[in-house]
Amino acid sequence: MTGEIQVLISQEELSQRIKELGEKISADYAGKEVHLICVLKGGVMFMSDLSKYISVPVTMDFMAVSSYGNETSSSGIVKIVKDLDESIESEDVIIVEDIIDSGRTLSYLLQILKDRKPESIKICTLLDKPDRRIVDVEVDYVGFEIPDYYVLGFGLDFEQKYRNLPYIGKLVGIE
Numbered sequence: 001m002t003g004e005i006q007v008l009i010s011q012e013e014l015s016q017r018i019k020e021l022g023e024k025i026s027a028d029y030a031g032k033e034v035h036l037i038c039v040l041k042g043g044v045m046f047m048s049d050l051s052k053y054i055s056v057p058v059t060m061d062f063m064a065v066s067s068y069g070n071e072t073s074s075s076g077i078v079k080i081v082k083d084l085d086e087s088i089e090s091e092d093v094i095i096v097e098d099i100i101d102s103g104r105t106l107s108y109l110l111q112i113l114k115d116r117k118p119e120s121i122k123i124c125t126l127l128d129k130p131d132r133r134i135v136d137v138e139v140d141y142v143g144f145e146i147p148d149y150y151v152l153g154f155g156l157d158f159e160q161k162y163r164n165l166p167y168i169g170k171l172v173g174i175e
């Protein structure tokens with residue numbers, strides 16, 4: 001489907017905020033190394049850009065957890081589609097997400113990853129929709145709080161498309 005897309009967060013606003021987040025993380029982890037875990041697929045562009053602004057040594061791993069399929073609201077069912085390649089024991093981990101909506105995905109992920117004995121674990125999300133929260137999760141770094149719209153672009157999809165857009169937008173007519 002092709003629809004009209006309204007820009008919510010421009011490419012310039014994204015770049016500026018991601019730079020600020022990278023600098024904050026660099027300061028918070030001064031003298032340490034940080035292990036970034038990208039939650040695929042949506043988190044990939046954000047983590048890629050964020051990592052460029054982190055000045056402490058960075059390692060990366062990737063995990064895919066599916067909770068939405070092609071639906072626009074959470075089914076509540078979370079499953080691991082791809083697990084991490086490496087152990088996170090004793091690592092200072094930051095989970096990098098594109099969006100927190102109901103909080104179900106992250107609360108499930110946190111539970112699983114904490115059991116693997118990291119030194120520390122924090123959450124960094126580009127977008128947060130606090131009005132949608134069903135499960136409470138403590139978020140350490142937030143790019144932007146947004147209203148309850150179904151958004152796309154910069155990693156986020158609508159029916160698997162639009163992930164490549166360099167901005168965050170919404171399809172006119174889709175909430």
Ligand SMILES: O=P(O)(O)OC[C@H]1O[C@H](OP(=O)(O)OP(=O)(O)O)[C@H](O)[C@@H]1O
Pocket residue numbers: 039040041042043065066067068069074097098099100101102103104105106156157
């Ligand atoms: O807070 P929640 O309600 O759990 O929603 C957030 C999750 O939903 C999206 O993933 P999705 O399952 O759509 O996978 P994708 O990243 O591959 O598009 C998003 O990337 C988060 O992981």
Ligand SMILES: Nc1nc2[nH]cnc2c(=O)[nH]1
Pocket residue numbers: 068099100101102149150151152156157158
């Ligand atoms: N693409 C997309 N995925 C989501 N997962 C949870 N909320 C959203 C959203 O607004 N857009």
